[in-house]
Amino acid sequence: xxxxxxxxxxxxxxxxxxxxxxxxxxxxxxxxxxxxxxxxxxxxxxxxxxxxxxxxxxxxxxxxxxxxxxxxxxxxxxxxxxxxxxxxxxxxxxxxxxxxxxxxxxxxxxxxxxxxxxxxxxxxxxxxxxxxxxxxxxxxxxxxxxxxxxxxxxxxxxxxxxxxxxxxxxxxxxxxxxxxxxxxxxxxxxxxxxxxxxxxxxxxxxxxxxxxxxxxxxx
Amino acid sequence: xxxxxxxxxxxxxxxxxxxxxxxxxxxxxxxxxxxxxxxxxxxxxxxxxxxxxxxxxxxxxxxxxxxxxxxxxxxxxxxxxxxxxxxxxxxxxxxxxxxxxxxxxxxxxxxxxxxxxxxxxxxxxxxxxxxxxxxxxxxxxxxxxxxxxxxxxxxxxxxxxxxxxxxxxxxxxxxxxxxxxxxxxxxxxxxxxxxxxxxxxxxxxxxxxxxxxxxxxxxxxxxxxxxxxxxxxxxxxxxxxxxxxxxxxxxxxxxxxxxxxxxxxxxxxxxxxxxxxxxxxxxxx
Numbered sequence: 001x002x003x004x005x006x007x008x009x010x011x012x013x014x015x016x017x018x019x020x021x022x023x024x025x026x027x028x029x030x031x032x033x034x035x036x037x038x039x040x041x042x043x044x045x046x047x048x049x050x051x052x053x054x055x056x057x058x059x060x061x062x063x064x065x066x067x068x069x070x071x072x073x074x075x076x077x078x079x080x081x082x083x084x085x086x087x088x089x090x091x092x093x094x095x096x097x098x099x100x101x102x103x104x105x106x107x108x109x110x111x112x113x114x115x116x117x118x119x120x121x122x123x124x125x126x127x128x129x130x131x132x133x134x135x136x137x138x139x140x141x142x143x144x145x146x147x148x149x150x151x152x153x154x155x156x157x158x159x160x161x162x163x164x165x166x167x168x169x170x171x172x173x174x175x176x177x178x179x180x181x182x183x184x185x186x187x188x189x190x191x192x193x194x195x196x197x198x199x200x201x202x203x204x205x206x207x208x209x210x211x212x213x214x215x216x217x218x219x
Numbered sequence: 220x221x222x223x224x225x226x227x228x229x230x231x232x233x234x235x236x237x238x239x240x241x242x243x244x245x246x247x248x249x250x251x252x253x254x255x256x257x258x259x260x261x262x263x264x265x266x267x268x269x270x271x272x273x274x275x276x277x278x279x280x281x282x283x284x285x286x287x288x289x290x291x292x293x294x295x296x297x298x299x300x301x302x303x304x305x306x307x308x309x310x311x312x313x314x315x316x317x318x319x320x321x322x323x324x325x326x327x328x329x330x331x332x333x334x335x336x337x338x339x340x341x342x343x344x345x346x347x348x349x350x351x352x353x354x355x356x357x358x359x360x361x362x363x364x365x366x367x368x369x370x371x372x373x374x375x376x377x378x379x380x381x382x383x384x385x386x387x388x389x390x391x392x393x394x395x396x397x398x399x400x401x402x403x404x405x406x407x408x409x410x411x412x413x414x415x416x417x418x419x420x421x422x423x424x425x426x427x428x429x430x431x432x433x434x435x436x437x438x439x440x441x442x443x444x445x446x447x448x449x450x451x452x453x454x455x456x457x458x459x460x461x462x463x464x465x466x467x468x469x470x471x472x473x474x475x476x477x478x479x480x481x482x483x484x485x486x487x488x489x490x491x492x493x494x495x496x497x498x499x500x501x502x503x504x
């Protein structure tokens with residue numbers, strides 16, 4: 001009889017202790033971590049690393065490539081907007097108040113808002129995302145090059161060197177825009193002619209790429 | 220036939236039982252109270268209230284912005300959401316050397332072996348691609364702050380976490396961050412640090428900041444919730460050195476003799492777009 005009584009007592013104490021631990025844990029999760037979203041994201045991303053082994057045909061582009069602390073508003077999707085209830089509401093508020101102030105103040109205020117926006121969004125990674133030979137760029141490469149790229153400096157005894165040894169064999173040089181292009185140097189720039197189209201090489205956010213250009217001067 | 224005791228309740232037993240019952244309940248109540256009090260005490264023990272997350276974040280950025288020389292290696296990775304919806308993580312290692320006010324060098328090795336170099340020397344910005352044997356240069360006088368903004372915003376080149384390298388990084392981050400909370404104190408990354416979680420207008424972030432006199436970032440995770448697939452950028456910082464010996468030659472870019480000079484793609488695009496705009500507005504070259 002006595003042993004049954006003590007067993008019951010122990011069971012009650014254990015149950016109370018268990019409830020205490022559960023409530024403490026739940027409180028800690030609510031109060032200290034603010035939810036487990038970040039952790040979940042990390043696991044998900046980590047689980048998909050293997051895909052990176054096969055580089056052929058996979059895109060390297062995306063807003064996260066910039067590693068910026070701001071992102072282009074144009075990248076918003078329904079799923080993302082849903083996940084950001086509070087911020088969205090705040091943004092809507094600020095958007096509506098901004099709209100009101102836009103109506104009140106004309107061009108001067110607009111200019112200062114643009115400056116303020118650019119102050120905090122300069123790193124949003126607007127990257128050109130020019131796929132090799134895929135972009136049509138207006139203007140002539142020669143004109144742009146002459147205004148931004150003075151003649152190469154004389155080579156010194158110790159050219160650019162990397163402090164660390166490569167971990168992976170380097171990839172081949174970027175392929176030309178077409179097989180056997182006609183190469184035409186002009187104004188310090190080498191143009192590649194493929195049929196009737198002209199290309200020139202330029203340094204993009206992911207390295208050198210070929211971009212369509214106007215014909216070289218005098219051609 | 221085994222012997223079987225038959226229990227016959229007696230008056231003394233009932234009295235004893237009632238007394239035991241009362242003591243038992245008292246014991247149980249005391250046990251429960253001690254467990255609950257213990258739980259409450261445990262919940263309040265670590266400092267009472269959590270440290271000020273925003274203050275920790277700004278302190279880290281201020282420290283970075285005010286450090287005159289530093290070097291660090293960053294193991295970074297980011298998700299690229301494919302047309303299929305699958306995400307691929309691309310990795311790269313960035314080795315950074317910085318000497319304020321105007322010199323910076325960054326070596327980059329991507330997971331496919333492509334290596335590139337970016338050098339700011341206070342007069343020019345140079346970018347070199349080893350596999351293509353090409354380089355681009357743009358004049359940019361001034362300090363690191365101006366060069367970083369010009370490189371990322373105007374030349375549209377990649378330099379992840381560039382905002383943390385600004386001399387005004389503390390104020391910049393304080394202005395951008397809409398909310399930030401303290402998650403926990405942890406030593407899981409090798410040294411004790413503070414784990415924070417926060418949001419800017421468009422980016423969710425987590426940062427682990429080393430505890431102590433050198434509040435340097437240990438790890439950063441950025442999530443882009445507005446982008447399809449909610450991709451992440453992750454960076455793990457190793458080998459921080461806030462007093463490195465940086466030779467002048469480190470910040471001099473000399474192209475190899477067989478390398479060709481090409482323009483920055485953004486310069487071409489700017490030229491193309493600037494033509495009609497400049498005719499209207501007076502032009503910003």
